[in-house]
Amino acid sequence: MKKWKYIKLITLAILFYSCSNPEENSSVEAMYFPPNNSSTWETKTITELGWNESQVQPLLDYLELKNTKSFMVLYNGRIVMENYFNGHTSSTPWYWASAGKTLTTTITGIAEEEGFININNKVSDYIGTGWTSATLAKENLITCKNLLTMTSGLDDTNDAIDPASLTYVADAGTRWAYHSVFFKLQDVIAQTTGQTWDNYFNLKLKTPIGMTGLWLQTITENVYWSNTRSMARFGLLSLNKGNWNGTQIVNQDFFTNSTTTSQNINLSYGYLWWLNGKTSYHLPSSQFQFNGSIIPSGPNDMFMALGLDDQKIYVVPSKKLVIIRMGNAADTQTAALSDFDEVLWQKINAVINP
Incomplete structure (x- = not known):
């Protein structure tokens, strides 16, 4: 009883x-996933989520003041905010800048899962020797994983990636330096798959998750351009650890490694993803170690794709959030990381934490 x-x-x-x-x-x-080849996308309101509606306008005012072109917030895959500024529209393409590095990470993981490469193998196994100006012994120390983690040991004083510009500074794995040499991974993918980079990207990532956009080649870089919703689709894939509506686009273990500290020099860097909430970080073009989290006001579990002129993909698993910002540089600082991130997150917090 x-x-x-x-x-x-x-x-x-x-x-x-x-x-x-x-x-x-x-x-x-x-979790909601918008259908491919459709403008349909479910929404969720600020009121339904119990967020602070009175703080939405101050956030929007700040975004417009800071040269923003588009801003999106997804909660559990559904659109909560979608705002466009300064003549930008939902169909206007804009450049991802270095936020697009994470696209290369994803494709690298797919190619490894399909058996084309092993990221622990040296780059020269796939594209031949002489792709740098380093000695053969030093060049052969550089693995695909070194390119993913920015630890190639090559000179980072300019972004050119021709052999004459890729000179030896330190042994691979012993120095973290932000550099465009990671683009060599696109050559590795093209060489090993027997397809152009664009074709393999479209087949394995762009089409399966319903993205639009294209790669445009500059003198030193291959830059992705798309509308805001396409960037948000990629953010949603990332929130779900590489899974799109039940289909595993990129191996989950690889994705987890991508968004985890990848080396012991810059604790706030994974495989071309920035990581918040770590005890220290390095910035591009610097060998100085800063103590604390990159964005103190941001969630500790947040990982980020960050690009020149403040292109942003913030992914926050604990809050089921994906946040996108596209536009011109918010301030005079134009590097991937800027003071804009900290103030922006203070404004975001005022909305989502009533």
Whole structure:
């Protein structure tokens, strides 16, 4: 008799807890993925989420003041905010800049899963020797993983990636330096798959998740351009650890490694992804170590694709958020990381944490 009494009490407690915690109940709502080849995209309102509606306009005012062209917030895959500024529209393409590095990461993971490459193998195994000006012994130390983690040891004083510009500074793996040499991974992919980089990218990533856009070659870089929703689709794929509506686009273990500290020099860097909430970080064009988190106001589990002129993909698993910002440089600082991130997150927090 006493046993049944306890069971009834436990059952009542569970019912009370579930009824009194709507936020917990809402967490069971299925992740949403927008259909491909359609403008349809489910939405969620600020009111439905219990966010602070009075702080939305100050956020939008700040974004417009800071030369923003588009801003999107996804919660659990659904659009909560989608705003365009300064003549930009939902169909206007814009450049990802270095935020597009993470596209190269994803394709590298797919190519490895399909058996074309092994990221622990040296780059010269795939594109031949002489792709740098380093000695053969030093060049052969550089693996594909070194390119993913920015630890090639090659000179980073300019972004050119011709052999004459890729000179030896330190042994691979012993120095972190932000550099465009990672683009050599696109040559590796093209060589090993027997396809152009664009074709393999379109087949394995762009088409499966319904992105639009194209790669445009500059003197030193191959830059991706797309509309804002396409960037948000990639952010949603990333929130789901490489899974798109039940289809694993990129191996989950590879994706997890991509968004985890990849070396012991810059703790805030994975495989071309920036990581928040670490105890220290390095900035592009610097060998100085800064203590603390990159964006103190941002969530500790956030990982980020960051590009020149403040192109942003923020992914926050704990809050089921993907946040996109495209535009011109917010301030005079134009590097991938800027003070803009910190102030922007203070504004975002005022909305999502009432």
